[in-house]
Amino acid sequence: MRDGVPAISAAGLPAPERWIGRGENARWRVIARTAFPFLVLAAIWEIVARLEVFPRRLFPTLEEVASAFVRLTLSGILPHHAFDTLVRLTAGFAIAAIAGVIIGILMGRFRRAEDIFLPLVSIAAPIPGLAYAPLFLLWFGLGNFPAILLVAFVSAFPVIFNTWTGVKAVKEIWVRSAQAMGADNPKLFRHVILPGALPYILTGLRLGLAQAWRVLVGVEMLAAVPWGLGWMIFGAREFLNTDVMLSGIVVIAMIGLALEKLVFEKLENYTVVRWGMMS
Amino acid sequence: MSHIEIRDVSLVYDTPAGQVPGVQGVSLDMRESEFLCLLGPSGCGKSTLLNIVAGFLTPTSGEIRIGGKAVNGHGTDRGVVFQDFAQLFPWRTALGNVAFGLEMKGIPKEERDEIAFNQLKLVKLEKFVKSYPHHLSGGMQQRVAIARALAYNPSVLLMDEPFAALDAMTRDAMQRLLADVWRETRKTIIYVTHNVAEAVYLADRVIVMTPHPGKVKAEVVIDLPRPRDPLSVEFLDCQKQLLAHLGETHQVS
Numbered sequence A: 001m002r003d004g005v006p007a008i009s010a011a012g013l014p015a016p017e018r019w020i021g022r023g024e025n026a027r028w029r030v031i032a033r034t035a036f037p038f039l040v041l042a043a044i045w046e047i048v049a050r051l052e053v054f055p056r057r058l059f060p061t062l063e064e065v066a067s068a069f070v071r072l073t074l075s076g077i078l079p080h081h082a083f084d085t086l087v088r089l090t091a092g093f094a095i096a097a098i099a100g101v102i103i104g105i106l107m108g109r110f111r112r113a114e115d116i117f118l119p120l121v122s123i124a125a126p127i128p129g130l131a132y133a134p135l136f137l138l139w140f141g142l143g144n145f146p147a148i149l150l151v152a153f154v155s156a157f158p159v160i161f162n163t164w165t166g167v168k169a170v171k172e173i174w175v176r177s178a179q180a181m182g183a184d185n186p187k188l189f190r191h192v193i194l195p196g197a198l199p200y201i202l203t204g205l206r207l208g209l210a211q212a213w214r215v216l217v218g219v220e221m222l223a224a225v226p227w228g229l230g231w232m233i234f235g236a237r238e239f240l241n242t243d244v245m246l247s248g249i250v251v252i253a254m255i256g257l258a259l260e261k262l263v264f265e266k267l268e269n270y271t272v273v274r275w276g277m278m279s
Numbered sequence B: 001m002s003h004i005e006i007r008d009v010s011l012v013y014d015t016p017a018g019q020v021p022g023v024q025g026v027s028l029d030m031r032e033s034e035f036l037c038l039l040g041p042s043g044c045g046k047s048t049l050l051n052i053v054a055g056f057l058t059p060t061s062g063e064i065r066i067g068g069k070a071v072n073g074h075g076t077d078r079g080v081v082f083q084d085f086a087q088l089f090p091w092r093t094a095l096g097n098v099a100f101g102l103e104m105k106g107i108p109k110e111e112r113d114e115i116a117f118n119q120l121k122l123v124k125l126e127k128f129v130k131s132y133p134h135h136l137s138g139g140m141q142q143r144v145a146i147a148r149a150l151a152y153n154p155s156v157l158l159m160d161e162p163f164a165a166l167d168a169m170t171r172d173a174m175q176r177l178l179a180d181v182w183r184e185t186r187k188t189i190i191y192v193t194h195n196v197a198e199a200v201y202l203a204d205r206v207i208v209m210t211p212h213p214g215k216v217k218a219e220v221v222i223d224l225p226r227p228r229d230p231l232s233v234e235f236l237d238c239q240k241q242l243l244a245h246l247g248e249t250h251q252v253s
């Protein structure tokens, strides 16, 4: 039994040390394994495009998409669209994150706040964010303002829900210990409730950001903003510029991946993973 | 004057299933620097009584005074150590945990880190100052918890079966360490346990409690010289005496 354990773990998922031990070779294999499904997809795409299952104009080859991507990037058009979208995303999501965490904490700690907010949040949260878009556009006009507001509104729900759950999951023994050591309410929030609920809060922020993306790209198509990836993709439809649309989709995927790897993973590793609250 | 006075304290839990007596009519007096053990089978109200003294629970009737002042809620004149290892804050290092109470008091960082370091030294963990709790063993975590409860210098230390979840060998070492810490700090300690040998090893005086409802059954003074030898005849005699009291409670219930 005891001899079997290391043998099994050696044959199963490789531990990180083993990659380092084998050096470059093993690292390449991991990269290859990650890349494999994308390569298959690319190959199928290319075959469909070259066989002209759809008209070439509507289903361009990867080479055409790549060249459109490069052309749009070098001309500064794609970066401009991406930048405006990112600004809206950041502004809307920041509002959602701050308001969501505050409301979630209040709901988790105060019965009164829970009684007021929980029914509202429960009803509003499952409604697709884009359903509110026409209302927001009528109320606040076209442009940045309604877009940011809608992003903030829609992406706040998962933040609120998860923060609330996280606060409820804060161990009573932490609260007692802190109170015994003289923590008053504001200090309890900052030094115990907030870090104690952080694993859930981070999950909420992640889900909130995904919501923000979805609704933002959608509302950009409707809000007639001059710049923005959603608008770029939507506008390209008129001239059948599918290569432009696909370039826009690629940028959205890249930004999403970058936010995940560079922001959320870093944040998690620095906090809840380091503290052993999440593995 | 006694340091802690417990006057006819009772507590009834209100539950959906009806009223459950927690403790009933407990009266006790403790002098300064006394080490008192509450001993009894589970459900006899030890934790309830401790939590009342800690201020987490308000008694249904009766009164508690510490240093002549009536207890009303929790206060930094008391430090608390629980059985659950999870009592430490996972997001703080050992030092950060121990410094918590001092931080709440508004003591500047340098000063509180120095005090916290010395407390960790007292429980022999000076090498693990920067470790997070999940990297420490159960015994080490409980030692951090003790250091943390002592750091802001309360006059009373309340401990609820702090070593019950540890293995026997670690528990023995921890009891020796606690006896040393107590000798050095001279705190007034209330220590909850259901382990007879532990009570005899640590206590100046043992309060034997009985369940249904939780009441004080007997009081046994342990005046063996310290450090105590668990294999001595006198030690075993004390254990027998306590077991006899506990045995009667079992027959009654």
Ligand SMILES: Nc1ncnc2c1ncn2[C@@H]1O[C@H](COP(=O)(O)OP(=O)(O)O)[C@@H](O)[C@H]1O
Pocket: B013, B014, B015, B020, B021, B022, B023, B040, B041, B042, B043, B044, B045, B046, B047, B048, B049, B214
């Ligand atoms: N939160 C609670 N709600 C209802 N009854 C409780 C609660 N805590 C303890 N009790 C009851 O009070 C009695 C004493 O419990 P407790 O003080 O935890 O005993 P001990 O610590 O000696 O095991 C038991 O009958 C227990 O079931």
Ligand SMILES: [Mg+2]
Pocket: B046, B047, B048
């Ligand atoms: Mg108990």
